[in-house]
Amino acid sequence: xxVLMPAAAQADTCPAAAWxxxxxxxxxxxxxxxxxxxxxxxxxxxxxxxQSYGMLFALIGNDQATFDKLWRWSSxxxxxxxxANRLPAWLWGRGxxxxxxxQDANSASDADLWFAYALLEAARIWQRPEYRADAKRxxxxxxxxxxxxxxxxxxxxxxxxxxxxxxxxxxRLNASYLPVPLLRRLAKESPSGPWKEIVENTAxxxxxxxxxxxxxxxxxxxxxxxxxxxxxVDPIKGEVGSYDAIRVYLWAGMTAKSxxxxxxxxxxxxxxxxxxxxxxxPPEKVQVTSGKTEGSGPFGFSSALIPYFQAKGQPWLAEQxxxxxxxxxxxxxxxxxxxxxxxxxxxxxxxxxxxxxxxxRYQFLNDGTLKLVWETAxxxxxxx
Numbered sequence: 507x508x509v510l511m512p513a514a515a516q517a518d519t520c521p522a523a524a525w526x527x528x529x530x531x532x533x534x535x536x537x538x539x540x541x542x543x544x545x546x547x548x549x550x551x552x553x554x555x556x557q558s559y560g561m562l563f564a565l566i567g568n569d570q571a572t573f574d575k576l577w578r579w580s581s582x583x584x585x586x587x588x589x590a591n592r593l594p595a596w597l598w599g600r601g602x603x604x605x606x607x608x609q610d611a612n613s614a615s616d617a618d619l620w621f622a623y624a625l626l627e628a629a630r631i632w633q634r635p636e637y638r639a640d641a642k643r644x645x646x647x648x649x650x651x652x653x654x655x656x657x658x659x660x661x662x663x664x665x666x667x668x669x670x671x672x673x674x675x676x677x678r679l680n681a682s683y684l685p686v687p688l689l690r691r692l693a694k695e696s697p698s699g700p701w702k703e704i705v706e707n708t709a710x711x712x713x714x715x716x717x718x719x720x721x722x723x724x725x726x727x728x729x730x731x732x733x734x735x736x737x738x739v740d741p742i743k744g745e746v747g748s749y750d751a752i753r754v755y756l757w758a759g760m761t762a763k764s765x766x767x768x769x770x771x772x773x774x775x776x777x778x779x780x781x782x783x784x785x786x787x788p789p790e791k792v793q794v795t796s797g798k799t800e801g802s803g804p805f806g807f808s809s810a811l812i813p814y815f816q817a818k819g820q821p822w823l824a825e826q827x828x829x830x831x832x833x834x835x836x837x838x839x840x841x842x843x844x845x846x847x848x849x850x851x852x853x854x855x856x857x858x859x860x861x862x863x864x865x866x867r868y869q870f871l872n873d874g875t876l877k878l879v880w881e882t883a884x885x886x887x888x889x890x
């Protein structure tokens with residue numbers, strides 16, 4: 507009760523901002539205890555990614571109660587209530603033994619970083635110091651277990667603490683786990699930490715691994731000596747760019763124009779713009795070394811590209827993708843005989859990121875902090 511009182515007290519003067527898209531999703535899929543359903547292939551399972559994204563959207567919507575529920579459930583159930591010593595498990599649900607609980611204890615660093623980011627920004631905007639304390643504990647754990655020093659490159663974040671270091675001095679990386687604004691915010695919080703180096707190395711990774719202007723879902727880095735290495739095709743997933751990689755274009759589009767890495771990263775990702783200019787629909791898969799495309803991506807892919815096209819100065823392509831998204835969202839939310847017409851989670855989350863940004867509900871500043879549309883109406887936020 508003590509934890510929840512400041513949020514309840516502030517709610518009187520800072521009501522939740524109307525955001526129908528997020529409110530509709532939260533009402534349907536965020537349980538009363540703070541667990542987000544349908545964020546995994548099994549509709550009864552939950553993931554750390556879904557929980558962390560939900561916290562960000564609750565912050566953008568000024569919904570402190572939902573934010574707090576999502577975080578308390580995540581900390582208690584994914585990290586066993588010990589965020590300083592246990593990274594959040596990425597998958598929770600009903601197991602084959604019919605018992606509910608963690609189904610895979612490995613963590614996903616993208617979710618861990620978004621948890622830390624959302625907590626830091628919630629602490630700053632809502633003046634909730636307990637959130638910053640949790641973020642600091644989590645960040646220390648991430649730095650100890652997920653940050654590595656690669657020969658010839660330097661500091662990088664592995665996708666998780668287990669399973670991403672291969673034989674023969676090869677590490678597996680995921681560019682979609684490392685949004686520049688998020689890394690900027692962590693560098694602001696911890697200027698002596700590894701985050702400034704990590705953001706620079708993320709840009710190097712994108713430049714070196716996108717020869718045709720497309721980025722792969724997974725990227726390998728091979729150490730060739732104690733002091734040198736190079737980016738290579740991932741030995742497990744290969745050179746395909748698809749459901750993970752689509753987020754890289756989204757993050758690039760939302761990065762503040764004043765960020766010194768914004769323009770170079772967009773320039774390295776030109777292939778997607780050229781492809782859609784001729785077809786109108788994002789490809790589902792791309793072979794990044796040849797630029798060969800395959801299939802039609804779902805509407806979430808179109809969502810992710812709205813900020814990308816805006817940032818590239820191609821608003822007509824952004825509008826084209828937004829029309830596709832709005833039509834598909836309407837259809838996806840319909841029910842046929844009580845059943846939804848298709849799964850919602852990933853397409854919906856990408857749409858929340860992109861449409862919320864396009865509607866100027868939030869923006870990332872060049873230090874990674876958020877600018878929120880409702881802040882000027884909130885005395886505490888305006889005067890922080």
